[in-house]
Amino acid sequence: KQEVTQIPAALSVPEGENLVLNCxxxxxxxxxxxxxxxxxxxxxxxxxxIQSSQREQTSGRLNASLDKSSGRSTLYIAASQxxxxxxxxxxxxxxxxxxxxxxxxxxxxxxx
Amino acid sequence: EAQVTxxxxxxxTVTGKKLTVTCSQNMNHEYMSWYRQDPGLGLRxxxxxxxxxxxxxxxxxxxxxVSRKEKRNFPLILESPSPNQTSLYFCASGxxxxxxxxxxxxGTRLTVL
Numbered sequence: 001k002q003e004v005t006q007i008p009a010a011l012s013v014p015e016g017e018n019l020v021l022n023c024x025x026x027x028x029x030x031x032x033x034x035x036x037x038x039x040x041x042x043x044x045x046x047x048x049x050i051q052s053s054q055r056e057q058t059s060g061r062l063n064a065s066l067d068k069s070s071g072r073s074t075l076y077i078a079a080s081q082x083x084x085x086x087x088x089x090x091x092x093x094x095x096x097x098x099x100x101x102x103x104x105x106x107x108x109x110x111x112x
Numbered sequence: 113e114a115q116v117t118x119x120x121x122x123x124x125t126v127t128g129k130k131l132t133v134t135c136s137q138n139m140n141h142e143y144m145s146w147y148r149q150d151p152g153l154g155l156r157x158x159x160x161x162x163x164x165x166x167x168x169x170x171x172x173x174x175x176x177x178v179s180r181k182e183k184r185n186f187p188l189i190l191e192s193p194s195p196n197q198t199s200l201y202f203c204a205s206g207x208x209x210x211x212x213x214x215x216x217x218x219g220t221r222l223t224v225l
Contacts, residue, residue: 031209031210032210034213034214036216041219042218042219043202043216043217043218043219044202044204044216045216046213046214046215046216049212049213089154089155091155091214093209093210095210098143098160098162098168098209099157099160099170099171100145100157100160100204100209100214101157101171102147102154102155102156102157103154104152104153104154105154
């Protein structure tokens with residue numbers, strides 16, 4: 001059964017720093033991996049989608065990488081800002097079934 | 113505007129009183145799904161649908177029903193709600209599963225007393 005883990009569960013960094021969030025999954029048979037942002041009490045906003053055949057995707061200050069063989073993805077945030085404070089979730093679409101499996105997220109706090 | 117809508121956004125009810133949470137998308141997506149989000153447990157998939165009249169169980173389907181009679185709508189039905197179904201519920205849709213990103217609704221906060 002596919003399991004998705006995000007470490008750390010919470011992270012605080014000073015404004016302006018570059019940071020990396022981690023996501024690992026147990027079964028490399030996936031269609032894709034998606035990173036989301038969730039603000040407190042709100043819905044999920046899609047940030048980046050990486051197909052299984054891709055190694056990375058970039059959007060503005062965000063860069064997501066995927067190493068399918070090792071079951072890992074990272075979300076790199078450059079020059080962090082207080083507005084980046086949120087919970088970041090990763091989700092995989094296993095190719096063995098039609099479900100979507102989420103990690104529990106990393107709660108990020110950017111200190112002004 | 114492309115979006116996924118859910119209604120109601122907030123609901124307080126009592127044990128055993130049947131309720132339905134509606135979900136609608138205007139993007140002509142084939143794939144739709146329901147999730148619940150609980151502190152410490154994260155987002156867990158309840159049910160999903162690959163297309164009209166095609167539904168299947170996710171990881172936590174007990175106590176829930178769904179139907180997909182039209183492509184745009186995917187209601188979540190709680191026939192006899194219990195307090196352990198108090199949660200934040202999200203509906204999502206995507207064109208498919210293999211290559212396409214998922215879009216989420218704003219959430220429905222349900223409290224069962």
